[in-house]
Amino acid sequence: MKYVSLGTPDQSFSLKDALFKGLAPDGTLFMPENIPALSSDFISNFHTLSLPQIAFEVLKPYVTAEVPDDVLKRIVEETFSFEIPLVKVENGMFALELYHGPTQAFKDVGARFLSRLLGYFNQGESRKLMVLTATSGDTGGAVANGFHRVKGIEVVVLYPDGKVSPYQEYQITSPGDNIHAYAVKGSFDDCQRLVKEAFKDNELREKVYMTSANSINIGRLLPQMIYYFQSVALLRRQGFTEAPVVTVPSGNFGNITAAMLAHKMGLPVKRFIAATNANDVVPRFMASGAYDPHLTIATIANAMDVGDPSNFPRMFRIYNNNLELLKKQLVSQSVTDEEIRTTIKSVYKSRHYLMDPHTASGYLALKNEIKNDETGVFVSTAHPFKFGDVIDPLIDGGLNGAGYTIEFELPVRDASAVMNAGYRELRSKIERLA
Known part of the structure; x- marks a missing residue:
């Protein structure tokens, strides 16, 4: 398997090159040169395998000859190595809970897989590897945990100051050691722009050996396909044989891109629903055909606060950049903060199932779109206790009353842990760490 850039697909790269470059030389993202089809025997029987066995068979074509x-x-x-359960919330609607890993968010799988791949490829390298990542919430904690104390690797995490939850900030800032967290005075889009500028800075890249741990890195994206194989496997074990409708809360659109890659490999999915918040560039594109990114709007579903989703070009490429083909497989729906709050409150009251704001957006989009004879899976991306400031006012007794509690204390940060959204300051920090 080789990897090509979205901008110049006639140039191909090895997996190792794609992982370590993060972005292609032309500044666009890497994609597999083809999407391999899994055997009909595997597609018929993968529900009989364990989760690691499924992952091995699905991911093997992408790493063959290098790993x-x-x-x-x-x-x-x-x-x-942790549970990924499917929970029935109501008839025909199931939550795939992706928050049972070490940082209680779906980003754990991608961060753990990427850290181990990079560790394997980096064996014997004399230079430090610098890993850059931008986060709107959960990515930073997962990357910090997954790469903490990995030999020969320094990690820089950029997050928007005041726009992540206190527990998310705790997970990003508490590891220390080789994890360097900086609060950026700006939005997630500013953080993401800074990371992209660093990768486009050829002078810096000659000095510093670096890659990214965002979902712009293909090594973060690929393992997320396994979530969707797991959802179908668990449905089959409960006697559901029809292809489900799959709904994914979407910000940077990496997770739903992984789901679509899985579908192209042969996973039976009837159609996809991308749930967004007020950052609705994709729903507007689906309606008008005009891709019109805007400045990020802050919402209570902060991990979805992305005004210009980096992975959308990958998703569009899967459908040959053809809007009509995409529309046959995807619906995208925007939900408001008030709708999210109402959903959290009503589902907890009626079903005694508690959802974080992102999961609630997925539930609501699925509820709005699913037909009576269909089975739907909505992705639950983060543990509710990460969002006490949102949930506590909505349910009797708050999170503590619902049995969700965790004790943590934010580290005291000094002035050097806060930075402006200018690239020069980031470059200076990177050069000092290298």
């Missing part, structure tokens, strides 16, 4: 089978088996066993 030995025994190494890939070890990596997927370490990555998929």
Whole structure:
């Protein structure tokens, strides 16, 4: 398997090159040169396999010739070492809970897989590897946890100051050691822009050996396909044989892109629903055909606060950049903060199932779109206790009363942990760490 850039697809790169470059030389994203089809026997029977076994078979075509089978088996066993359950919320609607990993968010799988792949490829390298990542909430904590104390790697995490939850900030800032967290005076889009500027800075890249741990890195994206194989496997084990409708809360559109890659490999999915918040560039594009990104709007579903989703070009490429083909497979729906609050409150009251704001957006979009004879899966991306400031006023007794509680204390940060949204300051920090 080779990897090509979205901008110049006639140039191909190895997996190792794609992982370590993060972005292609032309500044666009890497994609597999083709999407391999899984065997009909595997598609018929993968529900009989364990989660690591499914992951091995699905991911093997993407790493063949560069990662030995025994190494890939070890990596997927370490990555998929926690439960990913499917919970029935009401008739025909199931939540795929992706928050049972070490940082209680769906980003754990991608961060763990990428950290182990980079660790394997970086063996024997004399230079430090600098990993840059921007986060709107959960990515930063997952990356900080996944890369903490990995030998030979320094990590820089940029997050928008005052726009992540206190627990998210705790997870980003508390590891220390080789994890360097900076609060940026701006939005997530500013953080993402800074990371992209660093990768486009050829002078810096000659000095510093660096890559990204955002979903712009193909190594973060690929393992997320396994979530969707897991959802179908668990449905089959409960006697559901029809292809489900799959709904994904979407900000940077990496998770739903992974779901669509899984579908192209042969996973039976009837159609997809991308739930967004007020940052509705994709729903507007689906309606008008005009891709019109805007400045990020802050919402209570902060991990989805992305005004210009980086992974959308990847998703569009899967459908040959053809809007009519995309429309046959995807509906995208925007929900408001008030709708999210109402959904959290009503579902907890009627079903005694508590959702974080992102999960609630997925539930509501699925509820609005699903037909009576269909089975739907909505992705639950983060543990509710990450969002006490949103949930506490909505349910009797708040999170503590619902049995969700965690004690944490934010580290005291000094002035050097806060930065302006200008690239020069980031470059200076990177050069000092290298």
